[in-house]
Amino acid sequence: MKDLSDKALFALVQDHDERAFAVLLERHSGLVYDLVYKRTRDDDDTKDILQDIFISLWNNREKIRIEESIYPYLHRSAKYAVIDLAIKNQRVTAYQSLLAKQDEPFCHPAETGLIASELQQQYEQEVARMPGTMQQIFRLSRDQQLSAREIALQLQISEQTVRNNITLALKKLRLSLGSDQLIVLLPLSLYISSALAVN
Known part of the structure; x- marks a missing residue:
């Protein structure tokens, strides 16, 4: 081939x-x-x-x-x-520059922690709203760091079904939370080489 x-x-x-x-x-x-x-x-x-x-x-x-x-x-x-x-x-640089010019810090540490907690709560709510199979696949992928193949074997479904569900789950989260928030909440640990591993 x-x-x-x-x-x-x-x-x-x-x-x-x-x-x-x-x-x-x-x-x-x-x-x-x-x-x-x-x-x-x-x-x-x-x-x-x-x-x-x-x-x-x-x-x-x-x-x-x-x-x-x-x-x-x-x-x-x-x-x-x-x-x-x-x-x-x-945009990020401009935003950071704007904050640096403020006389007072934009967020005190307590406020920063509160914002992070609220963001995490919103993320969990969005994941909980996902259909059962999609939610299960997404949690196995992101929380347990399982590969598409491992998830497919565990759930007895095809690897393509696994990948499709992960893609749709991420799309839902991007729409509801935005890409910047997802970067904080979901460090991208699954790369193409592992997600599409072929023996």
Whole structure:
């Protein structure tokens, strides 16, 4: 399978072939990592972007059209992801600068702790609202750090069902809490290489 072209591999990916996807991931993840890292100079940011790019590739595989190589698509995705990160960082820097100019600290330590507690409570409420299977999968993934394969074996469901539920759960949380809050509450410990592990 490793001898197949990107076009042939992606045709298999569009037929839900995870092994073909793993080959594409192995073939291009290093190049995309280097491309993003040259602009972010941050390993964690780069891994987060890499994860998002390949998750998006898998989730949108049926809509994506490629000519010969998948790399131009990955290059464009990386470019826009880096731009989005830069905009976000500029907003954070501007906010921190504004707080630094205040005569009084914006939040006293007690207030900061209260805000963190309320945010955690809101997060738990949102998780509790998830459908039963989605909630169970999400908690196994994020709280117990189980891989997609381990969860699938434990619940006797497919790995793709596990990944789909995790993606939907994160989407729900982003809509209700926002990405910035999730960064605090959910350090991204699951990367593509573990989530899509293939023996």
